[in-house]
Amino acid sequence: MGMGRGDQHVATDLGSYDDAEHWFVRLLDPECSAGERAEFEHWRSADPQHAAAYDEIERLWRQSEEAAKDPSIVAAANRALRSGPDNHVPRRWLYPALAAGFALLLAVVTLPQWLTTPAAADGTRYSTVAGQQQTVPLSDGSSILLDTDTAVTVRYSARTRRVDLLRGQAQFTVQGNHAWPFVVHAGHGTVTAVGTQFQVRLDGDSTDVALLRGKLAVAAESPQGRTQEAALVGGQGLAFGADGHLAxxxxxxxxxxxxxxxGKLFVHDWRLPELLAEMNRYNAVKLEIGDPSLRDIHISGVFRTRDQQTLLQLLQRGWPIHARRMSATQILLLPNR
Structure with a gap:
């Protein structure tokens, strides 16, 4: 049977379909390694028949997902599963593409849940404590850099790569796959990426998104169910809140x-409370303002997130401030009198 796109047709043998089915199912597995994905790309590019077979399997999978929503088709698929001595679809008398499509339809009905729903109901949780940062490598070659006091849950399924940002902030470096979007759920919205690097931060009811490279789609939903959407390109950002409004x-x-x-903070004209709050995220000892008169001090500079001593020295030399240790975990900033 000839297959292809446009006026280009590639004759594809049954063996290519068998291999394509194997690769298609393997690539859906969250445990599929980067090495296996590289091996697949080598197989796919080695022969035009391989690429044509895989494209057809992918197309039929999408069709079968829709077909699986029809009760009559699901019933027919289940009857087919119960027929025959080995419960196999009688493929050899079908055209290869039809056989592959029917087999994939059966997969929608009967495959284990990891293939059609998230790998685990609760996903895999990763977290850091105050002052800690951690890079989490993911099975598809993507990675997440967790900042201090941050938690995420990762759920990979056949349809999407989902990450829930539960608190803190994280930087996501995403391997491109247009058929398998990478979606971060944070606050009252989602950030959808394909082959990008971006950051998401939860700060109270506000969610901040910063795109370093590539493109992003951002959507936020209001309590009334209204959705706002925006597209970002590298070097752009936005924020949204609990009301679902995109800034x-x-x-x-x-x-x-x-x-x-x-490990740095690039600070430009920050108020002192803002700077202290950010530094406190990275340190067990908290710096606190002990007098309202210090709240309007503005500061610029580059600070090491874990270097409280340098910051304290700078504050006490540059302003009429002295630091008083109140406990093992609290230092109070007071004006000189």
């Missing part, structure tokens, strides 16, 4: 955005 897209300072990944 205007704006240019970001990429160096500043990447600062925390290097």
């Amino acid at each position: 205007a897209v704006h240019a970001i300072d990429v160096q500043k955005a990447e600062g925390w990944t290097q």
Whole structure:
């Protein structure tokens, strides 16, 4: 049977379909390694028949997903499963593509749940404590860099790569796969990526998104069910809140955005409470303002996230401030009198 796109036709043998089915199912497995994916790409590019077979399997899978929603078709598939001595679809008398499509339809009805729903109901959880950062490599070659006091849950399924940001902030480096979107759920919205690097941060009811490279689709939903959507390109960011409203897209300072990944804070005209709050995220000892008169101090500079001593020295030399240790975990900033 000839297959292809447009006016180009490639004759595809049954063996190519068998191999394509094997690769298709293997690639859906969350445990499929980067090495196996590279081996698949080598197989696919080695012969035009391989690419044509895989494209057809992929197309039939999409069709079979729709077909599986029809009760009459599901019933027919189940009857076919119960027929025959070995419960196998009688493929050899069918055209290869029809056989492959029917087999994939049966897969929708009968495959184990990891193939049609998330790998685990609760997913796999990763978290860091205050002052800790951790890089989490994922099975598809993507990775997540967790910042201090951050938690995520990862759920990979056949249809999507899902990550829930539960608290804190993270940087996502995503391997491209247009057929398998990477979706981050955070706050009251989602961030969908294909082959990008971006950051998402939860800060109270606000969710901030910063795109370092590539493209992103951002969507937020209001409590009333209304959805707003926006598209970002590299060097842009936005925020959304619990009301589902997307703030205007704006240019970001990429160096500043990447600062925390290097243990740095790039600070420009921050109020002292803002700076202390950010430094406190990375340290067990908390710096607190002990007098309202210090709240309007504005500071600029580059600070090491875990270097409280340098910050304290700077504050006490540059402003009429002295630091008083109140306990093992609290330092109070007070004005000189």
